[in-house]
Amino acid sequence: MSPHKAPDSSRRSDRSRRAICDAALSLVGEVGYARTTIEGIAARAGVGKQTIYRWWPSKAAVLMEAFVDMGARAAEAAEADGTAGGGEHGIPDTGDLAADLGLVLRATVDELNDPAIEAPTRALTAEGVIDPALGAQFVENLLEPQLQLYVTRLRAAQEAGQVRADIDPRIALELLIAPLTHRWLLRTLPLTHEYADQVVDLALRGLLVQP
Known part of the structure; x- marks a missing residue:
């Protein structure tokens, strides 16, 4: 069977799908994206590699779904234990814009510094530059929904x-x-809460209505 055949999602077992997603995330974190293979993902998940080829066209597609799935599960867990923040629109609206944005940017710093999130995010970002279709999917599925939260709050x-x-x-x-992304991508300087606070302060100087 050709590895580029369109996935047949109707035949997927959710248990196997999650095992494959978890395997892809763990391997990318352990050995990096370049050394992660369909064969390695299949072995880690306990499935045949042809199962993966039936459901996804590439390892990048596996990683994309795995990353989206990880975010969805984290949101479900946070909602279940009452730790989900941000209210209905995902970003708090306490009336204090600086505090609300600072809280969210600090959380973003924590996520980008988390090895479990950093490795797949870097892999998908780099692969999206090479593969325009994957890049468009990355923006649509992962980036744009997060950006719209800022639009709503602003x-x-x-x-x-x-x-x-x-x-x-x-x-x-x-x-x-952009400043957080630039510093994170290029690793020019450490990405810290203090830096996030400074970004919020400088940005709001140009955005807020002056008394």
Whole structure:
């Protein structure tokens, strides 16, 4: 069977699917994306490699679903034990925009510094540059939903008269996200809570309505 045949998701066992996703994440974390193979994922998951080829077109596709699945499970667990933050829109709205954004950016720093998240995120980011289709999927499934949370929170701040009315929230959010992403991707300097706080402070100087 050709490894590029379209996946048949209707025949997938959820137990096997999760075992494969977990295996892909653990292998990428242990040996890196380049040394992770379909054969290795299959062996770790206890399935035949043809099972993976039936369900996914590539190891990048496996990792993409594994990463999305990991996020969904983490959200379910947080909701179940009452630790989910951010309210209905995912970012807190306490009325204090600086505090709310600082809380979220600090959590982002923690995630990007977590080896379990860092390795697959770097792999998917790099692979998305090479493979435009995968890159578009990465943006649609992982990046854009997170960015829209910032848009929602910044628009709420505009409606409350805190953020300038002439600001485009979709552009403004990049003042918050881009510095963290740049430092994380290039490893120029440590990614810390203190840095996140400084990013929020500097960004809001240009976004807030001045008294």
